[in-house]
Amino acid sequence: MQEVFVTGPLAWPPLLEIVAGGPLSGRPRAARLTGATLGPDRDTCFPVLVPAAEGMADGVLVDLPDRLVFDRIEYVAAALGCTPIPKHIEVDGEARAAIAFLGEGETEPGAAWDEAGWAKRWGDIALNAVTEIAGYFGRKPADEVAAHLQMVLARAAARVSAADAPPATLRSATPASQVEETGREVTHAGFFLTQTHSLRHPAFDGHMSPPLQREVFVATDAALVLPYDPARDRVLLVEQFRMGPYGRGDPRPFVLEPVAGRVDAGETPEATAHREAWEEAGLRLDGLEHMTSHYFSPGCSTEFYHCYLGLADLPDTGRGRGGLETENEDIRTHVLGFDQAMALVESGEANVGPLVLMLLWLQRERPRLRSAA
Structure with missing residues (x-):
């Protein structure tokens, strides 16, 4: 029988049960590991245990019934960036040999783990994320899961966000629970x-x-923002190569779009809109107006868009460059007058649905926005 020490999110009973593949037969015992602490960035879904010379981490010692359960815990820990390391764990005043899961690096001792506060902010996202991660056990190397962890977390956050559904006054209110899967x-x-x-x-x-x-x-949720300067009556569009048109056989796979990006776990769509405006176009937005939140292609995709108008002081330059090199983004920006943007809708050159929708929304609200500028 193998004993393991877990702390932080891995020690949270609902999550540990998913990781282990079911309820554990033995009752976890309160335990402590010296020389380690949870990572300095506690406001994340999965802060990991790292070495700390003067640190002390409280957690639980778990007796595992068989090797399979240990392998499952080791797999999920590896996907979160941790390695199994033999340690001496203090339990009831005695030292016991056990396996702990530690990440890389070293830090200063941190504050005591606030499980209740973490669970309130991150619990639902963590349960959804670890369900996906554990589902890859025996099917996919843990390092591949680790490489895409941010996407796993964003998908989990989207599932949590989906629970806050709009009303059903015309459509059927039949709940998803009545679907027989x-x-x-x-x-x-x-x-x-x-x-x-x-x-x-x-x-x-x-x-x-x-x-x-x-x-x-x-897919994940995404935030889209159409930057608009009401004083100068101009908008900013981004242009980039897109796999959808290319895969369809479109001879012109570069498209015009609003600024857009993935809503990361723990991030609001509004925060994403501001972040992406800076990353893709170098813009600091003065404010946001919510346009609509909607599914993009509900027949085949979970992708959900939060669309905003971003009020900004747009530069005079017609073209610019944007995007993050770390994400291999190659983006060209265009600043153009509102009438020129609407001409793109008429000609069909604006052929991305969200951009057309957002320009039509702006067409309706433009008099109000300009009068207030």
Whole structure:
């Protein structure tokens, strides 16, 4: 029987049960590891245990019934950036040999772990994320999961956000719990994720649909912002190469779009809009106006857009450059008058749905915005 020491998120009972693959037979015992502490950045979904010369970490010592459970915990810990290391753990005043999972680097001692505060902010996201991570056990190397951890976390955050659904006054209020799902398979798991669902859903005639198999592209939420200068009546668009048009066979795979980016776990869509405006266009926005939040292609994708107008003092330069080299972004920016932007809609050169929608929204609200400038 192997004993392991876990602390922080890995010691949270609901999460530990998912990682272990079910309830643990033995009762975890309060334990302490000296010479280590949770990482200095506590306001993250998965702060990890790292060495600290004067540190002290409180956690639990768990007796594992078999090697499989240890392998599952080791796998998830590795996906979070931790390595199993033999340590002496203090339990009831005695030292016991056990395995602890530590990340790289060293830091100063941190404050005591606030499990309740962490669970309130991150708990639901962490449970969704670790469910996906544990689902790759035996199917995908942990280092590959670690390489895409931010996408895993963003998908988890999107699932949590989806629970705050808008009302159903015209559409059916039939809950998702009435869908009968008989199977779910991950058919691709890289930077992006696709799943195949086998299910039956309630039909409008009161019966259940025949058995169906449906594939879905599991994406994240995204924030989109159309920068607008009401005093000068001009907008900023970004241009970049896109795989969708290229894969479709479009001879012109460079497209015009609003500023856009993934909503990271723990980040609000508004914060994403401000961040992306700076990263893609070098803009500090003066304010945001919410346009709409909607699914982009609900027949095959979970992708959900939060669209904003970003009030800004736009530069006089017609073209600029933007994007992060670390994300291999190659972006060109265009500042143009509102009438010129609407001409792109008329000609079809503006052929990205969110941009067309956002320009039409601006067309409706433009008199109000200009009068207040």
